[in-house]
Amino acid sequence: MKRFSKLTAVAALCATIPAFAQEVKTYPAPGEIIAAASAREWVSIAPADLLVMDLAPDTAGKPRRVVIQLMTAPFSQGWVGNIRKLAAAKWWDGTAIVRVQDNYVTQWGDPTEKKALPDGLAVVPESDYSVSKKQPTGGWTAKTMKSTAPKQKGEYGLSQPLWGWPIGQDASHIWPTHCYGMVGVGRNLSPDTGTGAELYTVIGHAPRHLDRNIALVGRIIEGMEHMSSLPRGTGALGFYEKDEERVPILSVRLGHEAQDVAAFEYLSTESASFAAYADARANRRDPFFISPAGGADICNIPVPVRRKLSK
Amino acid sequence: MKRFSKLTAVAALCATIPAFAQEVKTYPAPGEIIAAASAREWVSIAPADLLVMDLAPDTAGKPRRVVIQLMTAPFSQGWVGNIRKLAAAKWWDGTAIVRVQDNYVTQWGDPTEKKALPDGLAVVPESDYSVSKKQPTGGWTAKTMKSTAPKQKGEYGLSQPLWGWPIGQDASHIWPTHCYGMVGVGRNLSPDTGTGAELYTVIGHAPRHLDRNIALVGRIIEGMEHMSSLPRGTGALGFYEKDEERVPILSVRLGHEAQDVAAFEYLSTESASFAAYADARANRRDPFFISPAGGADICNIPVPVRRKLSK
DSSP states (O other), rough: TTHHHHHHHHHHHTTSSSSTTTGGGGOHHHEEEEEEEHHHGGGEGGGGGGGEEOOOOTTTTTOOEEEEEEOOOTHHHHHHHHHHHHHHOOOOTOOEEEEEEETTTEEEEOOOOOOOOOOTTOOGGGGSEEETOOOGGGGOOOOEEEEESOOEEEEEEEEEEEEEEEEEEEEEEEEEOTTTTTTEOOSSTTTTOOSSSEEEEOOOOOGGGGGTTTTTEEEEEEHHHHHHTSOOSGGGBBBBGGGGSSEEEEEEEEGGGGSSSOEEEETTTHHHHHHHHHHHHHHHHTTOOSSSSSSGGGGGGGEEEEEOOOO | OOOOOHHHHHHHHHHTTTTOHHHHOOOHHHHHHHHOGGHHHHHHHHGGGGGHHHHHHHTTTEEEEEEEEETTTTTTTTHHHHHHHHHHHTTTOOOEEEEETTTTEEEEEEETTTOOTTOOOOOOGGGGEEEEETTGGGGGOOOOOOOOOEEEEEEEEEEEEETTTEEEESSEEEOOOOTEEEEEOOOOOOTTOSSSSSEEESSSOGGGTTTTTTOOOEEEEEEEHHHHTTTOOOSOOOOOOGGGGSSEEEEEGGGGGGGSSEEEEEOOTHHHHHHHHHHHHOOOOTOOOOOOOOOHHHSSSSSEEEEEOOO
């Protein structure tokens, strides 16, 4: 931990040692595997699948942009559809971050809880928290579950990165999991499932007990630090108690309707490099490590996402 | 998530429904179980086992105190001994927080990396990252592993809260685990294990691949928000690049040598209430939840710690 920058340089160096130097067999670190992945292993994220949230600038006047990748079929498409309508209606403009609870969530929406919602939002059933493996919705079926990463079995059952997302599963269903940076839909008591107008992101250890109990609709792929480093709220559950504590939300737009939006891509969870990356996350053998764990939970194998490299 | 404050009130209400109302059987939330635990289920933390770190006040002039509970025998006592010496020598006074990497760690120590260490620090071997079950050090043996919480099996093997700490284990050894808020010892490349002068705390998803690869020496029990909400560093690995970005550390003292230190206690991991709490964390059945997870990873069953109630 002390001088990771130097370590990275050492590891990069070691990875280039020629194969005939058998005595010093070394292994690349996960970051090196990502950096070495070929261009065709990366998948472009459509601008229309981005949600771009501009917060008020920080105290130094620096802009704060948060980019969310919306969840793709077959997951949570009812709520995602609502979110598209809310963004088109500019509903979030003038709302705020209302709650920051340490080791849990940062939540945003209308502090007054009185702002009228746009017409036409769907009421989504609890059954949509997960997807049947047998139900071929959104073009996906069990046959397309071709992740190169092995399934891991843990305290929360089976999991595997699939189609670019962290996914839990049992014999009959699959569902997205509550990892760091994932975005979910606030709701009241069941059977309410929330509209999507009130959203949160995970800023601590994965609260996996929320899986299949709340809808997940995406993940933050850039600007997460603007959400995770906010002062914690001092009210119950981390709600801010005073108006001036809330960071205002200037605007939320879909990626193809926002200004100056970068292009993003993720490392395919069906690629050979992803397999090597997942294995390296589970079995760290780069020079810093002496005891590989032999496994990794789904939230410790985050799907790599980056700005598209200019060519 | 939307109105947890109201939900808590509802849950508290439901928990008081008399037993004859069988149709509406309800379950207390984990926080309610903790609140209802009896006084004798709480264990006092000795002031000498606290490390009190006072950071420079925030921009509004508000004090920032971070209280760390040092790890107790049989774990990491070589490094903990060094930390006691460093605190006694006031070594950290005038040092700073040097690194904040999102979803990973906040790290503190000497930014110059040139400050002389006090005499007499131990060089601790890598073998001390874990403890043999057969080796009865520090008064603990396998026979005293009497947690009321069941062992959980996950991606990182077996784990169980023990003696007030999150503990991993295999057939022969036990070791503390890298959960949110745990404090560890920065080091360079193995076989260096670090002195304890450079410390970090986990501010994101548990980096369990560090277990048995770095020494853990304690956990933050109060003031965690002062570490987790800091601006992320913009240098490699989250190191701050400019002097003025680093929050100065005013002083670090052992609890019995610091001013105005609160008294703390933790819920015994051998108590009946802890068993109920661990079960509730793994099987949320309070009114908000519809799908209990059926398990919880060790970092999702944090040992409750609080200021001692005045009598």
